[in-house]
Amino acid sequence: xxxxxxxxxxxxxxNGEPASCACACxxxxxxxxxxxxxxxxxxxxxxxAYKTAVVFPAVVADLCPAPCREHCQRADLGGAVDxxxxxxxxxxxxxxxxxxxxxxxRTQTVAVVGAGACGLSAALNLALKKYAVTVFDRLPGWGGxxxxxxxxxxxxxxxxxxxxxxxxxxxxxxFEHEVTEAELAPFDAVYFATGEGGFRLEGGKYFxxxxxxxxxxxxxxxxxxxxxxxIEAFLMTGRADPILPHEHAAHCDRYVSHRGVEPAAPSETxxxxxxxxxxxxxxxxxxxxxxxSCIMLQHxxxxxxxxxxxxxxxxxxxxxxxxQSLVRQTYSCTNCGRCNAVxxxxxxxxxxxxxxxxxxxxxxxxxxxxxxxWLREMDFSAGEAAAALAPKGKETCSYAFFPGCxxxxxxxxxxxxxxxxxxxxxGGDTGLMLxxxxxxxxxxxxxxxxQSNIDRLRGDWERLGKPTLVYACATCERTLREYxxxxxxxxxxxxxxxxxxxxxxxxxxxxxxxxxxxxxxxSELRGAVRDLAAAAGTALTEIGGGSRCxxxxxxxxxxxxxxxxxxxxxxxxxxxAPYVVYCINCxxxxxxxxxxxxxILETYFGSEEGPLPSILEKRHNALVLKxxxxxxxxxxxxxxETQPWDALRLAIPDxxxxxxxxxLVSVADLxxxxxxxxxxxxxxxxxxxxxxASLVKSVVTYWVQYRPSGEGDENSFExxxxxxxxxxxxxxxIR
Amino acid sequence: xxxxxxxxFKCGETLVxxxxxxxxxxxxxxxxxxxxxxxxxxxxxxxxxxGRMAEVExxxxxx
Numbered sequence: 001x002x003x004x005x006x007x008x009x010x011x012x013x014x015n016g017e018p019a020s021c022a023c024a025c026x027x028x029x030x031x032x033x034x035x036x037x038x039x040x041x042x043x044x045x046x047x048x049a050y051k052t053a054v055v056f057p058a059v060v061a062d063l064c065p066a067p068c069r070e071h072c073q074r075a076d077l078g079g080a081v082d083x084x085x086x087x088x089x090x091x092x093x094x095x096x097x098x099x100x101x102x103x104x105x106r107t108q109t110v111a112v113v114g115a116g117a118c119g120l121s122a123a124l125n126l127a128l129k130k131y132a133v134t135v136f137d138r139l140p141g142w143g144g145x146x147x148x149x150x151x152x153x154x155x156x157x158x159x160x161x162x163x164x165x166x167x168x169x170x171x172x173x174x175f176e177h178e179v180t181e182a183e184l185a186p187f188d189a190v191y192f193a194t195g196e197g198g199f200r201l202e203g204g205k206y207f208x209x210x211x212x213x214x215x216x217x218x219x220x221x222x223x224x225x226x227x228x229x230x231i232e233a234f235l236m237t238g239r240a241d242p243i244l245p246h247e248h249a250a251h252c253d254r255y256v257s258h259r260g261v262e263p264a265a266p267s268e269t270x271x272x273x274x275x276x277x278x279x280x281x282x283x284x285x286x287x288x289x290x291x292x293s294c295i296m297l298q299h300x301x302x303x304x305x306x307x308x309x310x311x312x313x314x315x316x317x318x319x320x321x322x323x324q325s326l327v328r329q330t331y332s333c334t335n336c337g338r339c340n341a342v343x344x345x346x347x348x349x350x351x352x353x354x355x356x357x358x359x360x361x362x363x364x365x366x367x368x369x370x371x372x373x374w375l376r377e378m379d380f381s382a383g384e385a386a387a388a389l390a391p392k393g394k395e396t397c398s399y400a401f402f403p404g405c406x407x408x409x410x411x412x413x414x415x416x417x418x419x420x421x422x423x424x425x426x427g428g429d430t431g432l433m434l435x436x437x438x439x440x441x442x443x444x445x446x447x448x449x450x451q452s453n454i455d456r457l458r459g460d461w462e463r464l465g466k467p468t469l470v471y472a473c474a475t476c477e478r479t480l481r482e483y484x485x486x487x488x489x490x491x492x493x494x495x496x497x498x499x500x501x502x503x504x505x506x507x508x509x510x511x512x513x514x515x516x517x518x519x520x521x522x523s524e525l526r527g528a529v530r531d532l533a534a535a536a537g538t539a540l541t542e543i544g545g546g547s548r549c550x551x552x553x554x555x556x557x558x559x560x561x562x563x564x565x566x567x568x569x570x571x572x573x574x575x576x577a578p579y580v581v582y583c584i585n586c587x588x589x590x591x592x593x594x595x596x597x598x599x600i601l602e603t604y605f606g607s608e609e610g611p612l613p614s615i616l617e618k619r620h621n622a623l624v625l626k627x628x629x630x631x632x633x634x635x636x637x638x639x640x641e642t643q644p645w646d647a648l649r650l651a652i653p654d655x656x657x658x659x660x661x662x663x664l665v666s667v668a669d670l671x672x673x674x675x676x677x678x679x680x681x682x683x684x685x686x687x688x689x690x691x692x693a694s695l696v697k698s699v700v701t702y703w704v705q706y707r708p709s710g711e712g713d714e715n716s717f718e719x720x721x722x723x724x725x726x727x728x729x730x731x732x733x734i735r
Numbered sequence: 736x737x738x739x740x741x742x743x744f745k746c747g748e749t750l751v752x753x754x755x756x757x758x759x760x761x762x763x764x765x766x767x768x769x770x771x772x773x774x775x776x777x778x779x780x781x782x783x784x785x786g787r788m789a790e791v792e793x794x795x796x797x798x
Contacts, residue, residue: 319760320760328793369796684743685744690739705781721781728758729768
C-alpha cells in the first residue's frame, strides 16, 4: 500500500491548516494563533508572532488593507473580527524588544537599492543575519513613498526600533545618491526594491521585490524575509531561486459550518479588556465537523491527516517486529458514513478505515477474533439458510424478495408476511432470495469472501431471470448497489406504500422515524417509510440533527464493546418520542436499551411478540423460516442439518444469557463443548459435581462450567459459568 | 471457581501449577496455570480469562 492510498480519503481535509483569514493574508499571519494569544492577554507573544510575520508592525497594522476581515467567518455572526484593531492593541500593550540572531558575521556583501518599506524589510533581515548590507536611495532618508504620509513619524520610529537590533557595521545607508551599475558590481548580491516603475537589473546576482517587480506594498514588505532566504541560499550555493510573496488567495474554500455558534457583538480594542474581548470573538476557525459528529473520532482524539498517515504506517509495519498504532480505532468505525456526510470537502474517514481493514486482513495482521463471529454468521446465512427460487411453477420472475439475513433471524414472521404481500401485489410474480448481501465480509476486510458471495448472488439472480430485487434492509441496498450495480432494486416499503396496504395494528400516535445509516443518501427509501408511518396515523417528528448511528454497523461489538454501548445510548437519546425503525438491527439495539420502538413492518404485518431471540434462536428462526416457506409456497421439503449436541438442554441463568449475548457466545457452542466433554471424557471435575469443558472454535476458546440437572434426564444440565479467551495454549512445558 | 478442587476426569489427577506456553497474534509466552500432571489438560479460570488474559489479548491486538 502507498501513502496516497490512504491520504486520498483525507487529502481534501483542511483540519489544522490556516483559516480563511490567514489564507487571504499577504503575510500568511496565523491569525488564529495570534487571536488566541490576544484573547489570553499574552501581548508580548502576540506582538512577537505578528512582528515575525509582518517585519514592521506599526507600519503594517496601519497600512494593510486587511483582506483577512473580508474572509472572517464571524462576519455573519456579529461582524468580522477587528484584526487590525487587535494588531494595534498588541503593539500598544506588548513589551517590545528588537532581537537579532546570534550568528557569526558573513563575508559576503549585499546591496539593497531602495530604502522604502520593501527594501528595508529585506535589508533588515539580511543585516540581522550579519551580511554586510549597503542600502542606496536617491531620497534624503528612508521610507520611500511613505515619507509623504502624515504618519511617517510613527513609521520612522518603527524602522529605527527594528534596525536597533542590527549590530554595528552590518547595515549602512547611502542617501541622496542614484546608484550606478558600476557601483553595484563589487557586491555579491543586489536586491532592487525601487518602487513602482523603478529601475532594476535581472539575472545572476540581481534580485527584486515589491512594486518594482509587480507586487503590492504589503506583498513587498512580506517578501523581505523570503528575499533574505533566497539571497542567502544564492550566496551559499550559487543557485538563484525566484523571490515570490507569501502564497495567499483572494478566495479560499476553508469555511467551517459553525453549527450552534451564537452571534457576538464587536468590542472596542482601545483598552486591554476590550481587545481581549474582541479576540475572544475570533472563532479560531478550524474544521472539526467529522470529529464533532462521531463519538468514535472524539474518543480517539486523532485528526484526519494523522489518521491517514498512521493507517499507512500500520500497513507498512510487520508485527511483531514493528508495532501498529491504529488497530483498535480501525475496528471501532461503524462505517456509518456520517463523517463523509458532514465534511465540507468530501473527505471519507469511514472508507479509509474500511480500506485499512481489508489491508490488515490481506496481510493477516488484523485480530481475527474481532470478526470471527460475524463471518460464521454470514457463512450460515449465505449457506444453509440461503435459498433462491422463482415462484412455484415458474422458471423466472419479474421480482425477487431479498429480505437480508437478519430480518428472518430476528422476526421470521415479518419475512413470511412480506413475501406473501409481494406475491399478491405482483400477481404471483415474486421469487425469493434468502441470503446475505456480504456486508459482514466487507466490514471484516475479507474481500475474497465478499466477492465469492457477490458472485453467488449474481448467479442466483441471473438464474431467476434477472428480476428486480425487493430489499428490506438499507445496508443490503447499499452493498448491492456498490457491488452488483446491474441489479435493479426497489424497496419493500415503496411497494407497500404504492399498494396502499392497510396497517395490521395501530401505530404510535407520535413517533420519530429513525433512519439507518445506510439510508442517509436514499431520500426515496426514507420517504417511503415516512409515507407508511403517516398512513398508519402516526404524527411524525424528526430527530434533531438526523439519526445517529446505532452502533451495529462495522461490527464493532467485539473490538470495542464500550463504544458499541455508547453508540446505542446516544442513538436512543435522539428524540423523546418512540422510534419507528426500518432496520431490524436498529430495533434490536433500541429494544436492548429499553427504547420504545417498532419496525414499520410490525405495524403493517403485526408485531413480533416475545423477548428478543438469542443467537441460537436466530439461527433456528432462519432455518424454520426457510423450511416453512419452502413447504408452504413450493411444497418442497427442507430438513436443516442437525448435530448430536442439539439434544442437550442447558439451563442458563438470565445474567449469564445476557453476558453471552453481549459477548456473542452462542448456546450451540456450549452444547458442543458439553457434548464433547460428556462423550469423550475430556473435562475437569470439581466439587459438588461441577464439571468444566472447553472448546476451541475457530479463534476463540469457550469454557463452560456445568453439571447434570439431576432431573433424571441425562441430556439436561445446569450451567454456572461461561467465559472465553482468544489465546491458545501450546501445551505444558516439561521442566 | 479458582478455589474449587479441580481434577482431571480422565486421569483422576489433581491439577498442579506448571508453565504453559500461550500463543496469540504471532507472539508466544509462558505462564503458570493448573495442569493435569499426567495428560497435560489445562485449566483456565474465569478470573484469569476475563482478567489478565483479556488484558494481554487487548494489548497484543493493539500492537
